Amino acid sequence: MKNSLHSICDRLREGKKYMNSRAILLVDIFLSAGSSFVTLLFVDNFIIDLSRSTYVLVMIGTCLTSFLAFWGLSVNRNIIRHATIKSIGRMGMAVLLKEILLVGMILVSGEHLFGQHLFACGLIDFLVTTAVLVGFRVTLVLVYDFAISLYGSGxxxxxxxxxxxxxxxxxxxxxxxxxxxxxxxxxxxxxxxxxxxxxxxxxxxxxxxxxxxxxxxxxxxxxxxxxxxxxxxxxxxxxxxxxxxxxxxxxxxxxxxxxxxxxxxxxxxxRIEDLLGREEIRVNTREIAAYFAGKVVMVTGAAGSIGSELCRQLATFGVKHLVLFDNAETPMHELRLELERNFPGLTFTPFIGDVRQKERLRMAFEMYHPRVVFHAAAYKHVPLMEENPCEAVRVNVEGSRLVADFCVEYDVDMMVMISTDKAVNPTNVMGASKRLAEIYVQSLGLAIERGEVKGKTRFVTTRFGNVLGSNGSVIPYFRKQIERGGPVTVTDPGITRFFMTIPEACRLVMEAAAMSTGNQIFVFDMGEPVKIVDLAERMIRLAGYVPNEDIQIKFIGLRPGEKLYEEVLSSEENTIPTGNAKIRVAKVREYKRNEILEAYDRLEELALAVKIEDTVRLMKRIVPEFKSRNSRFEMLDREKLPEGIAIK
Known part of the structure; x- marks a missing residue:
């Protein structure tokens, strides 16, 4: 018996009906006819004597008019257990229509079945029929609720x-x-x-x-x-x-x-991402869509966390052609399948290539002639780049230089470079390499403005901090440690970081691009910094454990190049507001392109030759605020460096 009740409840809960709409229509007609029969009995006993033929004619008329009214207003198609005031009102309208049709049929027939009491009898029938049909539905809802409440005990x-x-x-x-x-x-x-x-x-x-x-x-x-x-x-x-x-x-x-x-x-x-996120940042979507609509747009690093989200958002803005440039085969394949599934009308081309490969990059520009380029391709992991500084220079500096140069050569309207808060007063190779990329693209843009270089490209740089859920970020890493039973490793009790969701960051990047007049570095409001140890404790609790009882938190010390807190602006910089309160323009030191070219050429030679110390030493000379921390390169900071940019 108990299993039978659970089976019935399962069918009710899952929306499986025992009666189809035709069966419900027949039940409604039967109840309507029964209500009319009760009305006839009442009228016959208290108002006027009725003949047997009157009973027969009225019952036939009731069945016919009920069918026409209920079928015409589709009251049988409403699922009874989800009945609302509106559906009950429709039932009342159907009963009223039935009465109008029934009274009309009696009047047209010429038979004076009820005499002067016809309309009073119609009103009584309307009230009785409405009460019966509505009561029937209310009863079914109550029975359904009772059955569900019994089943819901577990x-x-x-x-x-x-x-x-x-x-x-x-x-x-x-x-x-x-x-x-x-x-x-x-x-x-x-x-x-x-x-x-x-x-x-x-x-x-x-x-x-x-x-x-x-x-x-x-x-x-x-x-x-x-x-x-x-x-x-x-x-x-x-x-x-x-x-x-x-x-x-x-x-x-x-x-x-x-x-x-x-x-x-x-x-x-x-999840922790739900709690760290902020109120949705509102951007001028209409203005952004108008800017990108009908244009060929290329995204480097398209298969990465930021690049792929840029592609998803650009796909909604009516771009003419989206070019996806990345060297990661499997993530590119997955992104391709996603775009084909979610944006069937989008014209896009996956292009496998490396920003360090000059001829492959040229081929992409030659084939598609993009109007806007989002440059998101970069190496981003601080400890890895501290161990491999020459590769950081080749991708983050040389790759950015090649993309920027091709943007000028192929008359790209705008290049948007994705940078990081680690480029401000850098303490590691990765941050310094991104600052070097910023310096180059900004100096190139200024050279165009001054007429020193022929071109029309506007260069825009955007800086922001850590993005929630990005590849290799701290949250997925902590989650895996918790799943393994700990310990959760935190570098230092006082370390803090800024966090922003990937969609939020990409919306701000595109709005910055749409509002830019060229050669600006935009910094985003990252909110309040989050203590990483607090983040770890909250993630452990969300997983149902007690920190340092069920799962330990272990402090392992700062990693090479890491600092306790990130800065969005260096102390020498200031900002000016924009039309979006979450976006500001940084005022930074300007570099003349003709003064840095020889140094950049030398830096690329050193990186290609894998001369590690010489490479980092030159990085520090070009970016004097680059002071290594917790790194083997701290010894280079103790050297007496000549003033200005040295290349030897």
Whole structure:
């Protein structure tokens, strides 16, 4: 018996109907005819004597007019257990139409079946039929709710955060969930405390002891947020209460992502990315789309974290042709499949190549003649580049120089270079190599402005910090360590970093490109820095463990070239605002192109010859603020360097 009930509940919950729309129509007609028969009995006993033929004629007319009215207004196509006020109103309209048709048929027939009482009898029939049909539907909904509540005793008991439309809509969706049973709503403040919304009570928790008592009393297993933004607002209160008391923090994707039907309601536990992100940055999408529409755009490093997201966003802006340039075969193949699947109307070309290979790069420019180039190809991992400085120079400096030179040669309108906050007062080879790339493209742009170099290309540089979820970033690394049972390794208790989501960074990059007048370095508002040890502790708690009890946090010391905190601007720089409060223009030292060319030529020769110390020494002379930290190259900082750029 119990298994049979569970089977029935499963079918109800999954949306499987026992009666199709035709069967429902027949039931409605039967109930309507029964209601009319009851009306005839009442009229016959209390108002006017009716003949047997009147009963027959009215019942035939009722069946016919009920069919026409119910079928015409499609009331049988509404799923009864999801009935709303609107659907009930439609049923009332259908019954009213039935009465109008029935009274009209009696009048047209010429038979004076009810005499002067015809309209009064029609009104009685309307009220009785409406009460029966609406009552039938309400009864079915109540029975359905009762069956689901019995079945739901083994589900995860959750509270839904908030009392807004999104929260109420989420509760209604969860009503048919296989795994979750909604117990009530949680309001972030005392407003609406003890009220009832959608048949469920609203609760408010003043402090953690109050929360803990409630959770234990009512056996609450999870707190469900309708969006990441709500979870983010409670990261230091309710999210923390849940983490410390074994209650799951859950989040639902937006309603428009869920699709239609309970099978697509994918609830998952909150990840650290949900809490570190910020309110969505609003950009002028219309202006950006207008700028890129109809243009050939090339993205170097297209298969990387930033490059691939740039491609996804550019695909929505109506570009004429998107050229994907990267040397990573498998990620490029995966990106190609994704773009073909999600953007079938997009014209794009995957182009396998290395920014260090001059002729291959020239071939891409020669074949496609891009109007805009996003240069995202780079080596980015600090410890690796500290161990391989010559490769950092070849890719980050020489590769950027080649891309910039070809942009000028092929009359590209704009080149946008993706830089990093590590280029500010660099303490490592990677950051210094990115600063060298910034210097070159900016000096080339200034030379064009001054008429020293023939061309029209505008050069734009964008700086930002760590992006959440990028390849090799700290969050995926910590997650793998937690999955293995620890320890989670943190370099230093005081180390901090700025974080930004990949889509957010790419939106700002494109807005900076659209607003730029050329030869500017844009810096982004990265928000507040995050302590990495706090990040590690929160990730451990989100995974259901206790830091330093279940999973240890181990401090391993700063890695070569690493510093405790990153800077978006050096102390010698200042900024000016733009039309977007999240984007500012940095004022930096200007370099003359004719003064740096010989040094850059020499730097590339040294890197190609793998003369490591000489390469780093020259980097420090071109970028005097480059001071190595926790690195074997600190000894070079103690050398007395000549003033100005030396090349020998």
């Amino acid at each position: 589900k995860t008991r959750v509270l839904v955060y908030g009392t807004g439309d999104k929260s109420v809509a989420l509760k209604k969706r969860m009503h048919t969930s296989k795994h979750y049973h909604v117990v009530g709503f949680v309001n972030p403040d005392k407003y609406l405390k003890s009220f009832v919304i959608s048949e469920l009570p609203v609760y408010y928790f003043a402090d953690e002891p109050n929360f803990v008592r409630f959770v234990k009393k009512y056996n609450i297993n999870g707190l469900l947020y309708p969006s990441h933004e709500e979870a983010r607002r409670e990261k230091d209160r309710l999210v923390r209460f849940c983490q410390e008391n074994g209650v799951k923090n859950l989040v639902s994707p937006p309603i428009d992502v869920l699709g239609d039907g309970a099978k697509k309601t994918v609830i998952r536990e909150i």
